[in-house]
Amino acid sequence: MTMRLFAVGLSHRTAPIELREQVDFSRAGVCAALERLAARNIAREIAVLSTCNRAEVYVAADADRAVDGIFSFFAEYHGVAPDDLAPHLYVHHGADVARHLFRVAAGLDSLVVGEPQILGQVKSAYTVASEGHFTGTVLNRLFHVAFAAGKRVRAETGLGEGAVSVSYAAIALARKIFGDLEGLRVLILGAGEMATLTGVHLRAQKVRHITVGSRTRGAAESLAAHIAAEVVDWSELEGAIEAADIVVTATGAPSAILTRAGIGRAMKSRRERALFIIDIAVPRDVEATAGALEQVFLYNIDDLQGIVKENLARRAGELERADAIIDTEATKFAAWLQSREIIPTVVALRERFEAIRRAELQRLQPKLNGLPPEAQAQVDHITRLIVEKLLLAPTEQLKAVSDNSLAASYSDALNRLFSLPSPDRSDADEPTASKPTGS
Amino acid sequence: MRLIPLVCYAAAAAAYGGHFAWRDARVGRFATALLGGGLLAHTFLIGMQTVQAGHAPLVGTTAAISAFVWLLGLAYLYVELTSEERSMGVFVTVLLVMLGIIPALDAEISRRPPVLQSPLFTVHVMTMLFAYASFALAGVLGVTYVLMFKEIKAKHLGFFYTRLPSLRVLDVMNGRAIAVGWVFLTIGVVVGGIWAMQVQGSQDPRAQAMSLGDPKILVAVLSWCLYSFALYARRVIGWGGRRAAWLSAIGFALVLLNFVPVGYFLTRSHNF
Numbered sequence: 001m002t003m004r005l006f007a008v009g010l011s012h013r014t015a016p017i018e019l020r021e022q023v024d025f026s027r028a029g030v031c032a033a034l035e036r037l038a039a040r041n042i043a044r045e046i047a048v049l050s051t052c053n054r055a056e057v058y059v060a061a062d063a064d065r066a067v068d069g070i071f072s073f074f075a076e077y078h079g080v081a082p083d084d085l086a087p088h089l090y091v092h093h094g095a096d097v098a099r100h101l102f103r104v105a106a107g108l109d110s111l112v113v114g115e116p117q118i119l120g121q122v123k124s125a126y127t128v129a130s131e132g133h134f135t136g137t138v139l140n141r142l143f144h145v146a147f148a149a150g151k152r153v154r155a156e157t158g159l160g161e162g163a164v165s166v167s168y169a170a171i172a173l174a175r176k177i178f179g180d181l182e183g184l185r186v187l188i189l190g191a192g193e194m195a196t197l198t199g200v201h202l203r204a205q206k207v208r209h210i211t212v213g214s215r216t217r218g219a220a221e222s223l224a225a226h227i228a229a230e231v232v233d234w235s236e237l238e239g240a241i242e243a244a245d246i247v248v249t250a251t252g253a254p255s256a257i258l259t260r261a262g263i264g265r266a267m268k269s270r271r272e273r274a275l276f277i278i279d280i281a282v283p284r285d286v287e288a289t290a291g292a293l294e295q296v297f298l299y300n301i302d303d304l305q306g307i308v309k310e311n312l313a314r315r316a317g318e319l320e321r322a323d324a325i326i327d328t329e330a331t332k333f334a335a336w337l338q339s340r341e342i343i344p345t346v347v348a349l350r351e352r353f354e355a356i357r358r359a360e361l362q363r364l365q366p367k368l369n370g371l372p373p374e375a376q377a378q379v380d381h382i383t384r385l386i387v388e389k390l391l392l393a394p395t396e397q398l399k400a401v402s403d404n405s406l407a408a409s410y411s412d413a414l415n416r417l418f419s420l421p422s423p424d425r426s427d428a429d430e431p432t433a434s435k436p437t438g439s
Numbered sequence: 440m441r442l443i444p445l446v447c448y449a450a451a452a453a454a455y456g457g458h459f460a461w462r463d464a465r466v467g468r469f470a471t472a473l474l475g476g477g478l479l480a481h482t483f484l485i486g487m488q489t490v491q492a493g494h495a496p497l498v499g500t501t502a503a504i505s506a507f508v509w510l511l512g513l514a515y516l517y518v519e520l521t522s523e524e525r526s527m528g529v530f531v532t533v534l535l536v537m538l539g540i541i542p543a544l545d546a547e548i549s550r551r552p553p554v555l556q557s558p559l560f561t562v563h564v565m566t567m568l569f570a571y572a573s574f575a576l577a578g579v580l581g582v583t584y585v586l587m588f589k590e591i592k593a594k595h596l597g598f599f600y601t602r603l604p605s606l607r608v609l610d611v612m613n614g615r616a617i618a619v620g621w622v623f624l625t626i627g628v629v630v631g632g633i634w635a636m637q638v639q640g641s642q643d644p645r646a647q648a649m650s651l652g653d654p655k656i657l658v659a660v661l662s663w664c665l666y667s668f669a670l671y672a673r674r675v676i677g678w679g680g681r682r683a684a685w686l687s688a689i690g691f692a693l694v695l696l697n698f699v700p701v702g703y704f705l706t707r708s709h710n711f
Binding site: 156 | 463464587591592594595596600601604605606607608676677678679680681682
């Protein structure tokens with residue numbers, strides 16, 4: 001019996017959020033889930049991938065019925081009625097498992113296509129499984145190729161490129177204008193929700209100097225305390241703009257608080273150092289014509305959203321190239337899997353020939369005994385060589401078969417023609433996923 | 440033999456172009472290797488010419504262009520290796536190829552006339568060429584700055600936005616290249632002036648044509664004024680960014696004009 005590869009799971013594509021919350025493996029820990037699944041003894045190798053958008057089990061098993069076992073594990077482990085679960089679960093077999101996992105690792109199956117976190121999540125899912133000795137030859141290879149495929153897609157396509165959220169678009173722009181953000185001075189005007197979010201986000205980007213200004217001094221102080229920033233008095237606004245590299249405006253003012261003339265004056269006294277103004281307020285806080293000033297880069301919320309839209313469109317355009325890479329890698333993996341399937345037959349065939357050779361030598365032993373030892377060794381050597389030569393071409397041909405059904409029929413034919421014993425396991429060195437459950 | 444550097448530079452330009460378009464790091468490393476190979480071959484060539492002529496091959500515009508290509512290649516390679524930034528490569532290597540064609544077509548090594556047998560002449564040529572190489576880098580940095588600046592201002596982040604380093608990096612590097620180039624240009628012009636005065640008594644008609652009225656000398660002094668203004672404007676008026684970028688692009692256009700058309704067709708004092 002050869003090894004079969006399955007993936008069973010659900011994702012944001014097939015299941016609503018309520019169900020995804022219910023079957024979240026990470027709640028009790030992936031390790032616990034792996035142990036419970038291993039205890040059922042339905043597969044040789046297992047791995048569990050659990051993110052907020054997907055819950056998947058990857059297994060290498062001896063029999064197709066392992067799928068049913070995993071179905072019932074999903075339902076029983078999470079306490080969900082099988083009938084509620086079944087319509088949302090998908091199953092992948094053999095090479096399709098590789099294609100699916102590679103797509104997942106590359107971010108092609110993510111909610112935001114091309115998002116980079118998923119590769120790390122796939123890696124940690126594998127690390128947990130392999131450290132617990134739940135994986136073996138097949139899953140080890142599957143996941144390692146998945147990491148490589150994910151990296152290739154990232155490196156060779158523009159899939160992960162371009163910010164796809166407004167705040168990241170602003171950060172990316174700031175980096176393109178100033179390079180390093182760390183030493184920059186940021187002025188945040190406003191103390192509402194948007195201003196707070198921006199402040200937290202900038203702190204996360206390691207921006208050191210943040211100043212907050214608001215019409216109501218108290219509000220500015222509480223935001224400043226929240227994000228460890230300084231406070232500037234509203235009356236000293238122009239001075240603060242003079243010192244800043246980035247100005248974020250998010251006040252609730254009904255009309256523009258920064259005029260072109262005011263910014264122009266500040267630009268003169270700051271000797272035309274570049275100034276990046278991010279106006280995320282609606283209605284806008286900054287006069288639109290200020291963007292025409294030489295070293296002023298003015299972006300409002302619509303501009304940023306426009307960039308996000310362009311980036312998303314560009315990512316979609318890269319999908320085809322990414323899929324081509326995934327296809328190549330999946331085909332290579334399928335060929336490897338295939339070459340493994342034929343191995344038991346090859347081994348059995350060689351054992352059969354060797355057995356015949358030994359039996360014949362045994363039968364002739366009385367006659368051979370009369371020969372000098374060197375000649376006896378020679379006979380042994382020649383017979384071994386003949387067997388090797390006879391098997392060389394068939395072995396190579398078998399390993400080169402890439403078609404699934406052809407391999408099966410070759411295997412079957414050889415089993416019958418040479419009456420080979422049907423092997424009940426594919427590899428003697430295969431670790432089993434059923435760990436002794438002491439805990 | 441004299442075609443090998445040019446072929447390498449052309450191959451490097453193609454590879455840098457591929458790297459710029461596809462952003463494949465392997466193609467980029469390949470491009471660097473090709474440029475390195477071209478420079479090595481070029482070094483051998485210049486070495487051979489030195490042995491052949493008995494002096495550094497710096498006499499005449501063609502030889503000067505060859506030396507300039509070599510210096511610019513080295514200067515760029517140094518900047519690339521220290522900054523790990525390859526996106527300028529395509530611009531610089533295209534320039535190397537365009538200028539490198541001239542010496543590749545003309546194998547003649549000019550003999551050094553008696554009037555040039557002074558160490559001041561070598562210092563003059565070398566410092567001028569070094570200044571020009573710096574200005575070439577500044578010009579490339581300026582052009583790329585303007586290309587990306589336009590994209591960011593137009594709020595249409597496209598081809599250059601995804602491929603170039605930040606505006607500030609381009610601006611800072613531009614400022615440094617101009618400052619270094621200006622120092623060498625100043626030394627070159629001063630040494631040239633001293634040397635011209637020393638050879639005033641010579642019978643060579645070219646020595647007698649050494650005056651501000653000669654196009655080559657006039658344009659060199661004009662470019663010195665332009666770069667001096669660029670330095671002053673950056674430090675005092677705050678003309679960094681796009682204005683400095685434009686100045687460095689215009690400045691390099693002036694340098695190229697002086698180097699090739701003026702050097703070949705107009706000058707009466709520098710036609711060795």
